[in-house]
Amino acid sequence: MKLDHTNIRLIELLQQDARMTFSNLARILNRAESTVRERIMMLEQRGVIRGYRANVDQAKLGFPIRAMVQAECDLSAIPAVTQRLKSIPNIIRASVMTGANPVSIEIVAEDLAKLEQLIEKQLATVGLKSISVRLVLQTLVDDRPGPLETANPVLAPTREATPAASASLPAQPPLIRRTTGPLLDR
Numbered sequence: 038m039k040l041d042h043t044n045i046r047l048i049e050l051l052q053q054d055a056r057m058t059f060s061n062l063a064r065i066l067n068r069a070e071s072t073v074r075e076r077i078m079m080l081e082q083r084g085v086i087r088g089y090r091a092n093v094d095q096a097k098l099g100f101p102i103r104a105m106v107q108a109e110c111d112l113s114a115i116p117a118v119t120q121r122l123k124s125i126p127n128i129i130r131a132s133v134m135t136g137a138n139p140v141s142i143e144i145v146a147e148d149l150a151k152l153e154q155l156i157e158k159q160l161a162t163v164g165l166k167s168i169s170v171r172l173v174l175q176t177l178v179d180d181r182p183g184p185l186e187t188a189n190p191v192l193a194p195t196r197e198a199t200p201a202a203s204a205s206l207p208a209q210p211p212l213i214r215r216t217t218g219p220l221l222d223r
Contacts, residue, residue: 040085043068045185047076048086052182055089092180095129100145102152103173107138108165121163127155138167 063070080086110118122131130143146152
């Protein structure tokens with residue numbers, strides 16, 4: 038699905054703050070509130086926006102241990118394994134990938150003893166083989182929105198937001214900071 042600049046900007050704003058009101062979104066985008074409402078409804082109906090949720094710090098909820106589990110699974114068993122994995126609340130993400138041990142599971146636990154119990158009593162019984170576990174020491178890039186502009190290289194021309202509306206946008210930090218020095222001043 039191709040998205041125009043307004044839809045992309047709308048998605049960016051909702052990813053920054055999903056609780057933003059239709060009227061605030063309309064003001065920032067320099068569009069009518071009804072237009073913003075219709076666009077959001079269309080994005081939801083087409084499955085681009087799949088839902089709204091709080092981004093929670095699992096450690097602050099009492100789950101400071103995070104582990105990545107890799108395992109093998111018969112491809113024919115994936116649907117049944119998926120249902121069993123969904124029934125384990127400590128699993129926050131599970132995927133099938135290419136290569137050896139294609140099942141990847143991200144799991145959180147209260148402590149190492151609980152993690153061991155989860156692996157031995159629950160993961161080992163869902164149909165996985167060759168289970169390997171790695172503890173996450175530090176998260177370098179946390180959950181964040183994916184790129185939007187590069188996925189939609191052909192954008193329909195739209196009206197640009199007014200300077201007054203743009204001024205109300207939160208400042209975005211630069212991705213690369215330029216410093217002075219002989220290599221950069223050439």
